[in-house]
Amino acid sequence: MQAKLQEQLSASDATAILERLPERIRAALIERATEIEYPVEAVVEMAIASFLDTEALGFADCKPGRGQ
Incomplete structure (x- = not known):
């Protein structure tokens, strides 16, 4: 079975983090x-994405190294 890729962090994943x-x-x-x-999962996602790329609003926008 192939894993399904998600565009956004799920509530259960955010809770685990x-x-x-x-x-x-x-x-x-x-x-x-x-x-x-x-939702807290959106805030967790934005925090991680902004750490990786200061210009990103979320993981969909994230291009590590671009914002530095």
């Missing part, structure tokens, strides 16, 4: 999601 982060980072991501009224 959040559970493994230090408490202060987890709390900051959840707080930001609440603040901008976005």
Whole structure:
């Protein structure tokens, strides 16, 4: 069986990532999601994508190295 590629981070994947982060980072991501009224999985995805590429809005826009 072939794995299905996803364009966006799923809620369950975001939860798994959040559970493994230090408490202060987890709390900051959840707080930001609440603040901008976005799903936490979108905020986690944007945080990772912006780390890799400062011009990216999400993984679909991410081209590592471009934003540096």
